[in-house]
Amino acid sequence: MARYSFDPFAYVTPPELLGAAGTDAPVIIIGAGPIGLAAAVDLATRGVASVILDDNNVVSVGSRAICWAKRTLEIFDRLGIADRMLAKGVTWKVGRVYRGDQEIYSFDLLPEDGHKFPAFINLQQYYVEQYLIERCADFPDLIDLRFKNKVVDVAQQDGHVTVRIETPDGIYQLHGQYLLSCDGASSQVRRQFGLEFDGRHFEERFLIADVEMEADFPSERWFWFTPNFHPGQSALLHKQPDNIYRIDLQLGPDANIEEEKKPENVIPRIEKIVGGRPFTLDWISIYSFNCRRIERFVHERVIFVGDSAHVVSPFGARGGNGGIHDVDNLCWKLAAIIRGEASVELLQSYDEERVHGADENIRNSSWTSRFMSPDGAVDMAFRNAVLGLAVDHPFARRLVNAGRLSLPCSQEASSLPSADVDLFDVPMRSGIACLDAPVMSAAGRDWLLRQLGDGFTLLIIGNALPQADREFSDDLVVIRVGAGGFADCEGKVEARYGRGVYLIRPDQHVAARWKDPDVEQVRAALRQTQKLILA
Amino acid sequence: MSLNIDFNMGADGDDLFNGLLAAHEGLSPSQSEQMNAALILLLMNHIGDAAVIRDAFDRARSTLDR
Numbered sequence: 001m002a003r004y005s006f007d008p009f010a011y012v013t014p015p016e017l018l019g020a021a022g023t024d025a026p027v028i029i030i031g032a033g034p035i036g037l038a039a040a041v042d043l044a045t046r047g048v049a050s051v052i053l054d055d056n057n058v059v060s061v062g063s064r065a066i067c068w069a070k071r072t073l074e075i076f077d078r079l080g081i082a083d084r085m086l087a088k089g090v091t092w093k094v095g096r097v098y099r100g101d102q103e104i105y106s107f108d109l110l111p112e113d114g115h116k117f118p119a120f121i122n123l124q125q126y127y128v129e130q131y132l133i134e135r136c137a138d139f140p141d142l143i144d145l146r147f148k149n150k151v152v153d154v155a156q157q158d159g160h161v162t163v164r165i166e167t168p169d170g171i172y173q174l175h176g177q178y179l180l181s182c183d184g185a186s187s188q189v190r191r192q193f194g195l196e197f198d199g200r201h202f203e204e205r206f207l208i209a210d211v212e213m214e215a216d217f218p219s220e221r222w223f224w225f226t227p228n229f230h231p232g233q234s235a236l237l238h239k240q241p242d243n244i245y246r247i248d249l250q251l252g253p254d255a256n257i258e259e260e261k262k263p264e265n266v267i268p269r270i271e272k273i274v275g276g277r278p279f280t281l282d283w284i285s286i287y288s289f290n291c292r293r294i295e296r297f298v299h300e301r302v303i304f305v306g307d308s309a310h311v312v313s314p315f316g317a318r319g320g321n322g323g324i325h326d327v328d329n330l331c332w333k334l335a336a337i338i339r340g341e342a343s344v345e346l347l348q349s350y351d352e353e354r355v356h357g358a359d360e361n362i363r364n365s366s367w368t369s370r371f372m373s374p375d376g377a378v379d380m381a382f383r384n385a386v387l388g389l390a391v392d393h394p395f396a397r398r399l400v401n402a403g404r405l406s407l408p409c410s411q412e413a414s415s416l417p418s419a420d421v422d423l424f425d426v427p428m429r430s431g432i433a434c435l436d437a438p439v440m441s442a443a444g445r446d447w448l449l450r451q452l453g454d455g456f457t458l459l460i461i462g463n464a465l466p467q468a469d470r471e472f473s474d475d476l477v478v479i480r481v482g483a484g485g486f487a488d489c490e491g492k493v494e495a496r497y498g499r500g501v502y503l504i505r506p507d508q509h510v511a512a513r514w515k516d517p518d519v520e521q522v523r524a525a526l527r528q529t530q531k532l533i534l535a
Numbered sequence: 536m537s538l539n540i541d542f543n544m545g546a547d548g549d550d551l552f553n554g555l556l557a558a559h560e561g562l563s564p565s566q567s568e569q570m571n572a573a574l575i576l577l578l579m580n581h582i583g584d585a586a587v588i589r590d591a592f593d594r595a596r597s598t599l600d601r
């Protein structure tokens with residue numbers, strides 16, 4: 001299998017340095033990591049132009065984020081790269097947890113079918129970035145991607161932002177209406193703004209390695225507490241495409257980074273895990289982690305997205321996934337503001353909803369960290385008690401915490417309306433992301449989420465609101481399942497949503513729902529939403 | 536439901552209390568700590584009521600202030 005080649009992207013002298021007029025893209029994005037690239041594509045699908053500035057000219061070296069969650073894949077589907085990700089990635093849903101050599105617990109992350117996307121795929125971050133960069137090229141008039149353009153200063157005056165950029169050909173400036181700071185965990189913009197990155201640092205050191213080998217390990221996540229091959233610590237093995245395996249080894253808080261990184265120390269550890277199979281080392285890194293966030297993500301016209309706003313430990317795969325959820329939440333709002341369809345107040349809901357989401361991710365990842373590297377004798381005693389009980393006591397398996405993998409956050413903290421007008425006895429709730437389900441039309445079998453509009457959608461299941469098309473199709477996408485619309489070919493739409501009417505946001509979250517509303521009720525909800533959005 | 540702070544062990548109070556001590560006999564302090572941790576988790580799960588359990592955390596902790 002050919003290894004990933006990390007071909008550099010071409011640097012092009014910015015037109016501004018050749019005497020041309022500056023770009024007038026309304027949005028400047030700093031950072032061509034997964035988050036900045038996804039934001040540019042999302043904005044472009046809404047007709048909003050951006051320029052992306054990145055100090056580098058290759059994709060992420062090292063696999064970094066490998067686990068992409070179902071909800072993230074649904075967002076990437078909207079952005080147009082999920083089919084490629086699915087084709088290339090390793091699909092998995094089963095995780096096994098061992099203590100020593102004994103399996104104490106296993107989980108199945110997606111026990112039900114009828115979803116386009118699996119619970120998780122594993123795919124190296126460099127592939128995701130490559131697919132996004134190639135997708136950007138589908139929008140030549142809307143996305144201006146500039147490599148080897150390092151932002152050295154950011155300023156905002158009333159009504160616009162200015163960035164100073166260093167290139168191999170010299171320094172220039174760009175102006176825009178909004179700036180997205182997608183410049184990663186050590187964000188220079190965050191520093192320049194003097195924003196406190198508040199939270200906790202964990203002393204524990206981990207060795208992370210990508211090894212290439214021919215092996216018949218199943219596509220599962222294997223996690224060991226105190227494995228025999230690595231006494232007293234923890235270990236993780238996870239399969240990626242191209243016969244690459246991610247190995248994570250806990251090293252303890254006192255590990256000497258330079259010593260541990262030496263191949264003569266790394267290789268024997270890995271040999272023990274892979275049981276003597278031949279392998280080559282692709283990438284290694286030693287890290288400790290932080291769970292932190294800035295207090296607010298929106299600072300007038302400068303908006304923090306992804307790792308620049310929040311960081312977590314990698315064990316719940318919440319870093320990369322959480323950042324994509326930020327993008328999903330932000331871009332329709334920003335596009336509506338830039339198109340003059342919404343007031344800037346709408347940005348506050350990005351702040352509220354994603355600060356809430358970041359806290360959920362930080363909480364989960366902190367709990368995992370504390371379980372994996374107990375701090376002191378008491379934490380250790382309870383951790384070991386859970387592991388010891390888990391062998392024979394089903395309840396304790398639920399307390400074993402080897403990573404609580406990324407799930408979509410609810411938006412209960414939001415000031416945007418979200419209401420369950422009637423009681424439903426189904427898995428869908430107001431404020432959460434819509435669940436997928438198969439649907440059928442004359443064109444064949446398809447998926448519910450793919451039918452939702454770029455703007456607001458009215459989803460009607462069954463016979464409610466017979467006049468909806470006539471009444472609402474000027475303002476909304478109206479979709480009907482049953483009663484002459486899409487067929488609910490496996491009954492899963494009704495099982496997941498019940499019969500009724502759902503008002504759905506552009507980011508596929510439920511704003512309101514009713515069992516059998518009249519036109520006025522729906523109009524009132526729309527007006528309420530629009531009052532906030534079109535203030 | 537709230538945490539029952541009245542006596543609730545029937546005729547077996549002294550027997551159960553001594554049984555608890557007996558269960559720890561011969562253990563080192565760290566083994567006792569380990570056993571207590573398992574015991575607490577077993578009972579916590581049996582009770583299963585978050586408000587009752589949190590109330591017990593608070594009451595146990597506040598005994599240190601006496």
Ligand SMILES: Cc1cc2nc3c(=O)[nH]c(=O)nc-3n(C[C@H](O)[C@H](O)[C@H](O)COP(=O)(O)OP(=O)(O)OC[C@H]3O[C@@H](n4cnc5c(N)ncnc54)[C@H](O)[C@@H]3O)c2cc1C
Pocket residue numbers: 030031032033034035036053054055056060064065066067125149150151152182183184185187188208285287305306307308314316317318319320321322323
């Ligand atoms: C070892 C490791 C393992 C990880 N494992 C996982 C995992 O399994 N699952 C998961 O979900 N997440 C994981 N993560 C986290 C994940 O990689 C990040 O959450 C994700 O990369 C965040 O994306 P981002 O676009 O916000 O930032 P980044 O990917 O860091 O991108 C920031 C970009 O901004 C550019 N930049 C920075 N400063 C400037 C500047 N001044 N001017 C111009 N450009 C600039 C950088 O060159 C970079 O391209 C891991 C991270 C590490 C380090």
